[in-house]
Amino acid sequence: MKAGRGRLVLRQRDLGFGLIDRSLVNSEIIAGFECGLVHGGRHDLLQTTRHMPSGRMRDHLRIARNHGVFTARDGLVPGHDAVERLRIAQDEGVQTIWDLSHYHRIDDPGAYVRAIVRQAQAVCGAERLWLCPVNEPSLYPMLAGMSREHAVNMAVVMAEEARHLHPSVGILVNDPITGVGDRQFAATDAIVSRTFVDVIGVNYYPHTARTSLSKVLLKTWRRYGKPIMVSETSWHDGHSVHHRRYPGLNKGSWLRHVQDEVKIANDRGVEVIGICWYPMVDCPPWHAPRSRNRWSHGLIRQDLSVDPALSAELMAMMPHAAAA
Template identity: 25%
Template sequence: MTASVLRSFWIGGFEGADHVNGAGEPLDMAAATAHLELLNGDYLRAREHGLLTVRESIGWRLSEPAPHRHELARAVQVATAARRHGLQVVWTFMHYGTPPDVSLFDDGLVERFASFAAAAARALAPLHDEPPVYNLINEIGYVAWAASHTNLIHPYVGDPQGLGEHTEASGYDVKRRLVRAVLAGMDAVRAVDPRARFLHVEPLVHVVAPHERPDLADLAERIAGYQWQVWDLIAGRLEPQLGGHTGALDLVGVNHYHSGQWEAGTERRLRWHEGDPRRRPFGALLQAAWERYRRPLIVAETSHIGVGRARWLDEVASEVANARAAGIPVEGLCLYPLVDRHDWGDPAHWHHSGLWDVDHDTPLPRHRRLVPDYAAVLTQWQARLPGAPPLPIAPPVPEPLPESRANGVVPCTT
């Protein structure tokens, strides 16, 4: 086995969220960006820019229209196109959306997701010559918080008074349930394809007390600590009775955006473009994750908006290069999204965050426009990263499956 499970260090991510937004509008972002229609062109462009690994989403909501009826032809189509272009796909199985009869607040989700994960792995296994890499549930921490404490995901009303989004709670009960679903899904996938590797993706964040409220320092530390809950549960560091264990935490995927650093209490962001001195360097965030888990890291999502895209990538790549030089095994860096996307809550608002912008003067944005300065920085850094390979880290040894989990029963005491 080589040092990395990825075909290329540089990764391109295609937006694939499929949840129902707070206005009750079902999303299919891969279709809305015309990615499905332009699949061959998008893959050809990715390959021409040295991106031999891509992130795609299957979409649980889209792929299970009725209980236990799995429609995976679209995923097979995407996998076949990627294979034709010599690309490796890192698959997300659940990108926020669930089938309409599945609730994030119901334990029945665990078995249903495991069944879906097995079906998806069965459909994709013949199309992978190398061990497949699966992100079973994307950003558990985000979806748990959004469903529990905001009105961003239909039908959940976590903010009935409309007080606005706040980060003082984490949606912990939903996190626990989704972690149980991931653990059951890993067992189900390995039963189908023992080669499978698993990428667990969460944001890295930094939270500080406002200048005028130093008494909120403890609150800031507590909120920042929420970022570790999902990985700790998967690794069995927290509530091991849920079934987590060290062998389950395979690849640690970290997301890094400018909005991921803020003040406790006020929710004011530490503005990157204004050079807020309280911001924590990305390299320090990577070091914290490495020291906590000692597992290979992949920057699973990063990008900025508008004119800041090139400078953002230059800074992120520099931090990653320094981290690798210090011995931290960062094995990949994903530009996400590769093709621009519109806002989940407003289809008329496009973020201008992709390597390619799109023209949206037609119902589907079919024309891609390369962002020259962003592409130039990518090319410059591709000559320097990955550089010398990190030391190989063996994949974790799967824990023997307890009889209770083999039967779909997960003990829970709280």
């Protein structure tokens, strides 16, 4: 059926909120694992969250899987062993969408993606390789010290090269889209106009939202006519703006709120393939990588215990709970 304004998408209804195409994602809720290089390049979030092959990566994936989450966003970013990361995700049975640059500067993006594709084929054969070439290109001037145009060019080069080399590549592009003005879509427009994109990602948080998520999803659908992912959202227990804007909510009720907004968009013909809770693991403040404190925005705590409100919500969504 041709994509376009007001298209009715016929999909399998699953768990009550989405119309899900199982050829794209394996679970409606997606576990997002921080893989960014932040605080002027001095804070590697993969290291400080211990989401490493030699650390707790397997533990994190197993906890997510035990909550019915079988798809993840993770990173094959510079400075980390891509082969080991690919192998662990495959061993744990978690479908993964891999960020290649999450505020990282890559001097030769073509060479970098060629190496990643070779490594992915060595570990995973010809199975579909999902990539997010550049996370949030509109924020690169502030967080990575390069222009938005540079970040867009990097994304296009890596997407094109990956499609040329791999028999089955899926491309996610994502950016903060928190309103419906044209400026919100500038970076995504620039990428979509130059290369084929499979899924449009919308990053939407309580403290930056300018309008309702359902309106954002509808505007994004009408603009691109492509499947959409809520590619980042979460609730931060310690964020005063979250509590001021949405009094009385917690992580579990924020997830329900997002699901309700997705359902509204679904009912108007928008194809939303999943919601990524980002991040899944509490992390130190970006500006304080050595801090013993953690931002409380994930399911998984520093000691591998879980947030009770979000855990309960995810467990209630699992098929055995629905059947009961």
